[in-house]
Structures are given as C-alpha cells and as structure tokens.
Amino acid sequence: MTHYADDAAHLHARHRSVLPEWLTLLYDRPIELTHGEGRHVWDSEGNRYLDFFGGILTTMTAHALPxxxxxxxxxxxxxxxxxxxxxxxxxxxxxxxxxxxxxxxxxxxxxxxxxxxxxxxxxxxxxxxxxxxxxxxxxxxxxxxxxxxxxxxxxxxxxxxxxxxxxxxxxxxxxxxxxxxxxxxxxxxxxxxxxxxxxxxxxxxxxxxxxxxxxxxxxxxxxxxxxxxxxxxxxxxxxxxxxxxxxxxxxxxxxxxxxxxxxxxxxxxxxxxxxxxxxxxxxxxxxxxxxxxxxxxxxxxxxxxxxxxxxxxxxxxxxxxxxxxxxHDLQGNARRVGGLLIERLRAVAAGLDIVREVRGRGLMIGIELVEPGTDEPSPRAAAAVTEAARERGLLIGKGGLNGAALRIAPPLSLTVAEAEEGASLLDEALQEAQKQLGGPAGG
The missing domain is CATH 3.40.640.10 (Type I PLP-dependent aspartate aminotransferase-like (Major domain))
Structure with missing residues (x-):
C-alpha cells in the first residue's frame, strides 16, 4: 500500500513540475484513478469509490460499458x-x-x-x-x-x-x-x-x-x-x-x-x-x-x-x-432515481446550517454551502465536504459562487441502492464539515 502511496505522491510532484499551476486538481492529496466499472472507480492505492461526478458529467452511462x-x-x-x-x-x-x-x-x-x-x-x-x-x-x-x-x-x-x-x-x-x-x-x-x-x-x-x-x-x-x-x-x-x-x-x-x-x-x-x-x-x-x-x-x-x-x-x-x-431508458432512470436522491439529500440537509439549498433535477443536483449562521457562500465548507466524502469512498464535484456548491452527477445508470449509499456517505461528510466549521451537529 505504501508503494502505491509513494507513487501517487511522486506523480503529483511530476505533475506540478511540468503542467500549469492553474490546472485544477481536486483534494489536498490528489488521487490517480486507474480503472472503473459501472458506477465505481479505483485509485492507484487500491481504494474503491462510488462515482457521483463521472469525470465532470462525462461518464454518462457507466464506466467500462461493454x-x-x-x-x-x-x-x-x-x-x-x-x-x-x-x-x-x-x-x-x-x-x-x-x-x-x-x-x-x-x-x-x-x-x-x-x-x-x-x-x-x-x-x-x-x-x-x-x-x-x-x-x-x-x-x-x-x-x-x-x-x-x-x-x-x-x-x-x-x-x-x-x-x-x-x-x-x-x-x-x-x-x-x-x-x-x-x-x-x-x-x-x-x-x-x-x-x-x-x-x-x-x-x-x-x-x-x-x-x-x-x-x-x-x-x-x-x-x-x-x-x-x-x-x-x-x-x-x-x-x-x-x-x-x-x-x-x-x-x-x-x-x-x-x-x-x-x-x-x-x-x-x-x-x-x-x-x-x-x-x-x-x-x-x-x-x-x-x-x-x-x-x-x-x-x-x-x-x-x-x-x-x-x-x-x-x-x-x-x-x-x-x-x-x-x-435502456436512462432518461427515465435519471428521473426516478434522481428524484429519490434529491429528496434524500434534502432530508439530510434539513438539520444542517451549512446547507443553504439543495437544488437540481434528475441526476444533476447541487448543494450550496454557507458559513454557519450566515448566507455567505463557503468554499471552505465545500472543500471540507469534498475531502470528507473522498475519505468515505465517494467522489463529488464543486462549483458555484467561489466554489461553494457541491455538484452531484452520477452516471445515469445509477441504482436505487447506490443512490441510498451515496446519500448516506454524503450525510456523514456534511456532518463532519459542520463540526469542522463550528456549526451545531445535525439531527
């Protein structure tokens, strides 16, 4: 495992030495994705992730679709x-x-x-x-x-x-x-x-x-x-x-x-x-x-x-x-599973004062985050949630005003079970970020 970790760190150093500084990387410790299947991907350290971002809404149907x-x-x-x-x-x-x-x-x-x-x-x-x-x-x-x-x-x-x-x-x-x-x-x-x-x-x-x-x-x-x-x-x-x-x-x-x-x-x-x-x-x-x-x-x-x-x-x-x-009527699946997912995320967010709004339709869902007790967009909250989600095996994106919104866009073949799993992982990540930012814990 250490061998792979060293390789990832070395690859990051090589990246920084030869590619532009403005080329955005997610995470404090960027990861290298090596393969995927369905709605999951694996990194060079062997970690498995549920992919809720699809390479920026690009892996639309599934990874390694035969x-x-x-x-x-x-x-x-x-x-x-x-x-x-x-x-x-x-x-x-x-x-x-x-x-x-x-x-x-x-x-x-x-x-x-x-x-x-x-x-x-x-x-x-x-x-x-x-x-x-x-x-x-x-x-x-x-x-x-x-x-x-x-x-x-x-x-x-x-x-x-x-x-x-x-x-x-x-x-x-x-x-x-x-x-x-x-x-x-x-x-x-x-x-x-x-x-x-x-x-x-x-x-x-x-x-x-x-x-x-x-x-x-x-x-x-x-x-x-x-x-x-x-x-x-x-x-x-x-x-x-x-x-x-x-x-x-x-x-x-x-x-x-x-x-x-x-x-x-x-x-x-x-x-x-x-x-x-x-x-x-x-x-x-x-x-x-x-x-x-x-x-x-x-x-x-x-x-x-x-x-x-x-x-x-x-x-x-x-x-x-x-x-x-x-x-395979993936549009219909996006409507059905996306509808379940957004309602689940709204329930998750109801008790958290770092969440200003859960919005979107289908499998295109945004969660706007704010500083606790304010209406000010919070890029640090978005960064904290993104990191906490990765640690739990969930990949999501960021965007919005100053990068304060979470972007959730899984492949359109997402199952109900995977939607429930992702919502639970995101619940945990949001709870952790709420604590980090000093807000009251959600119920």
Missing part, C-alpha cells in the same frame, strides 16, 4: 483516423440520429472534440450569420476555456481575462435564489428578467448576434431559472432576429430526467436556433458538437475542416453509447 468499449475496439481495429476530408459512415450515422433528436428543423451537425470547441464554433456561426460580435450571456455562466468562451463566461472563478473578441452583455436570470429578483414569485421573476432584457436591448447599439445560455448552469453550481424563462426570452429575441444558443454540454441526453434536452423545460416557443453538446455522448471519448438549422450552419463562406472532430473511433463510441442510453 457496448462502448467493444465499439471502440472494433473501430480502432479497422481505422482510427481519416479527418473530415473523407466520407465517414460513423459520423453520418451519429449526425443523423442527433439531428433527429435535437428538435431543430432542417438540422445540420458539426462535430468537435469538446464542449469548449463546440461553443466556440456556435459563436462563430452566430456572429457570422448576424454580422455582429455582440453576445448576450448569463451571469454566473460557464461555456469553456477558449479565448472566445472565456469572454462569455460569467463565473469569474473560471474567467481569467477580460480581453475578448466579443462584446458581452450580461443578462439576469440564471440564478433563481440569489440576486435582486430572488424575493419575487416565479412569474414575477420571469417578468422582471424579461423587462431587464428588453431595456438592455433598447440601449444597445447595433444588432445583437445571439443569447447563449445553459438551461441549468453547470460549473455555476447547478443553478437554474424558473421553467419558461428562456421561452419568454426567446419571444423577445425572435422579434429582433437574435439567435438562441442552448448550451447543452452538461444538461443534454436525458440527465435532467424530465426532458432529453434542458431547453425543453422552456420549450413553449420551440427549439433553439443552435444547440451545443459534448461530455456525456462519448461516455469518456472526446466528442462535442453543434446542431443548427441549415441556414445558420451554412452561413460560413470560407472553407473549413475538423482534423479530429468526427473521428471514426469517437463516433463509434457515441453511436453505441446513445443506443444504449435510449434502449
């Missing part, structure tokens, strides 16, 4: 790479399925290798189509780490520069329980946000290109507006020809349980003009992409390719993963 690993191996045995300069049957097959599932009429699909790249491509399309570099983005949002994506990321913990090729206009609405409209009813909240949007657009010179929004803010701590906000926004945008980009990198593929896409909770006005996706579709393989109606997707006048987007191996993985997800 259907996906078989598809990857078989395709790799034929040909690994061709590029978009040649016809690719796996790419066309997956594009057809995603176009049909998107809800966007006359849809076209462009594949990338990540959500960042997908959002970057969506911004290129929107600004070119509208001949404007003005973008509406939500406060507290996160859209990636490219130069353009950072410029529209409202969560300042993940936006290292104010320089940007875009003029970003920040919109209210992504965080229901904080901010100037938090005290309003849902209907009043939507009305106030729409009025603010209209006022902003009246004072904006030139035509805005698009609104980009996550239906549920991922890195922002799984916060969301009331259902219907983006439908109300869409009516305002459509009157002015402004595009709506739905960033489904974290909310897509049925994770929210109630809907296949996050935008469908706001679907009264129909689908978005542009939809971006990534993460879960590849179940760990590097797939991202953009879906847009044809006139938007085809607006680029210059040639373009994607060297690695649409790779035969990743497309084979995506096809196998999507087929498994649909045939």
């Amino acid at each position: 259907e996906v690993t078989k598809a990857v191996a078989e395709q790799a045995g034929r040909i690994i790479h061709t590029s978009t300069l040649y016809l690719s049957r796996p790419m066309v097959d997956l594009a057809e399925r995603i176009a049909a599932l998107s809800g966007i009429p006359d849809a076209r699909v462009f594949f990338t290798t990540s959500g960042t790249e997908a959002n970057d491509a969506a911004l290129l399309l929107a600004t070119t189509y509208r001949r404007s570099n003005q973008i509406l983005a939500m406060r507290n949002s996160y859209h990636g780490r490219s130069f353009s994506a950072v410029g529209i990321t409202g969560n300042q913990s993940w936006s290292p520069t104010s320089l940007s090729p875009l003029q970003t206009l920040w919109v209210h609405g992504g965080v229901r329980s904080r901010g100037p409209y938090a005290h309003l009813t849902d209907a009043q909240y939507i009305e106030a946000c729409v009025a603010d949007l209209k006022d902003m657009l009246q004072q904006t010179a030139g035509g805005v290109a698009a609104l980009i929004a996550e239906p549920i803010q991922g890195v922002g701590g799984f916060t969301a507006p009331p259902d219907g906000l983006y439908a109300a926004f869409r009516e305002v945008l459509a009157e002015r020809g402004i595009l709506w980009i739905s960033d489904e990198v974290q909310t897509g593929w049925g994770r929210t349980g109630e809907h296949f896409w996050g935008w469908q909770a706001h679907g009264a006005s129909g689908p978005p003009d542009v939809l971006t996706f990534a993460k879960g579709i590849g179940n760990g393989m590097s797939i991202g992409g953009v879906v847009a109606r044809a006139e938007v997707m085809n607006c680029l006048s210059a040639n373009s390719i994607s060297t690695f987007g649409g790779s035969p191996v990743t497309m084979a993985a995506g096809l196998a993963n999507l087929t498994y997800l649909l045939e």
Whole structure:
C-alpha cells in the first residue's frame, strides 16, 4: 500500500513540475484513478469509490460499458483516423440520429472534440450569420476555456481575462435564489428578467448576434431559472432576429430526467436556433458538437475542416453509447432515481446550517454551502465536504459562487441502492464539515 502511496505522491510532484499551476486538481492529496466499472472507480492505492461526478458529467452511462468499449475496439481495429476530408459512415450515422433528436428543423451537425470547441464554433456561426460580435450571456455562466468562451463566461472563478473578441452583455436570470429578483414569485421573476432584457436591448447599439445560455448552469453550481424563462426570452429575441444558443454540454441526453434536452423545460416557443453538446455522448471519448438549422450552419463562406472532430473511433463510441442510453431508458432512470436522491439529500440537509439549498433535477443536483449562521457562500465548507466524502469512498464535484456548491452527477445508470449509499456517505461528510466549521451537529 505504501508503494502505491509513494507513487501517487511522486506523480503529483511530476505533475506540478511540468503542467500549469492553474490546472485544477481536486483534494489536498490528489488521487490517480486507474480503472472503473459501472458506477465505481479505483485509485492507484487500491481504494474503491462510488462515482457521483463521472469525470465532470462525462461518464454518462457507466464506466467500462461493454457496448462502448467493444465499439471502440472494433473501430480502432479497422481505422482510427481519416479527418473530415473523407466520407465517414460513423459520423453520418451519429449526425443523423442527433439531428433527429435535437428538435431543430432542417438540422445540420458539426462535430468537435469538446464542449469548449463546440461553443466556440456556435459563436462563430452566430456572429457570422448576424454580422455582429455582440453576445448576450448569463451571469454566473460557464461555456469553456477558449479565448472566445472565456469572454462569455460569467463565473469569474473560471474567467481569467477580460480581453475578448466579443462584446458581452450580461443578462439576469440564471440564478433563481440569489440576486435582486430572488424575493419575487416565479412569474414575477420571469417578468422582471424579461423587462431587464428588453431595456438592455433598447440601449444597445447595433444588432445583437445571439443569447447563449445553459438551461441549468453547470460549473455555476447547478443553478437554474424558473421553467419558461428562456421561452419568454426567446419571444423577445425572435422579434429582433437574435439567435438562441442552448448550451447543452452538461444538461443534454436525458440527465435532467424530465426532458432529453434542458431547453425543453422552456420549450413553449420551440427549439433553439443552435444547440451545443459534448461530455456525456462519448461516455469518456472526446466528442462535442453543434446542431443548427441549415441556414445558420451554412452561413460560413470560407472553407473549413475538423482534423479530429468526427473521428471514426469517437463516433463509434457515441453511436453505441446513445443506443444504449435510449434502449435502456436512462432518461427515465435519471428521473426516478434522481428524484429519490434529491429528496434524500434534502432530508439530510434539513438539520444542517451549512446547507443553504439543495437544488437540481434528475441526476444533476447541487448543494450550496454557507458559513454557519450566515448566507455567505463557503468554499471552505465545500472543500471540507469534498475531502470528507473522498475519505468515505465517494467522489463529488464543486462549483458555484467561489466554489461553494457541491455538484452531484452520477452516471445515469445509477441504482436505487447506490443512490441510498451515496446519500448516506454524503450525510456523514456534511456532518463532519459542520463540526469542522463550528456549526451545531445535525439531527
């Protein structure tokens, strides 16, 4: 056991000597994950963990899913790479399925290798189509780490520069329980946000290109507006020809349980003009992409390719993963098991004054933590809970304002027994953190 511990410490030292300081690692003593199966992973010391984060919502179905690993191996045995300069049957097959599932009429699909790249491509399309570099983005949002994506990321913990090729206009609405409209009813909240949007657009010179929004803010701590906000926004945008980009990198593929896409909770006005996706579709393989109606997707006048987007191996993985997800109704499982899990976590949190809110839907659950007896976000509480959970064999993520929210997003095949186990482990971790921060113990 000591041999493995020494190896992990040595690997951490090597990591720090050759990789950027800003490359985030979880835990005071970072761990190396070596293999996984189902909803569990193991580290290099032999410790087993229940995975409630899925490599940042990316291992969507299960670790080492046989259907996906078989598809990857078989395709790799034929040909690994061709590029978009040649016809690719796996790419066309997956594009057809995603176009049909998107809800966007006359849809076209462009594949990338990540959500960042997908959002970057969506911004290129929107600004070119509208001949404007003005973008509406939500406060507290996160859209990636490219130069353009950072410029529209409202969560300042993940936006290292104010320089940007875009003029970003920040919109209210992504965080229901904080901010100037938090005290309003849902209907009043939507009305106030729409009025603010209209006022902003009246004072904006030139035509805005698009609104980009996550239906549920991922890195922002799984916060969301009331259902219907983006439908109300869409009516305002459509009157002015402004595009709506739905960033489904974290909310897509049925994770929210109630809907296949996050935008469908706001679907009264129909689908978005542009939809971006990534993460879960590849179940760990590097797939991202953009879906847009044809006139938007085809607006680029210059040639373009994607060297690695649409790779035969990743497309084979995506096809196998999507087929498994649909045939096993993992969206329904997310709704059922996620509903049980969130109620269990709300019961756990009821007696703890470090917990401000338990929120989310399906298997996308956030727990916002505060300093005991206050309403101040507590990153130290989140750090304490994350460490205590790891010590008990549970992996979770962090996000939100100053990193004070826990992010819980297990693979969509999570069982009821595993949900109960994870909730119990998180209960213990929250109790320990409450004691560390000096708050009264929960009952």
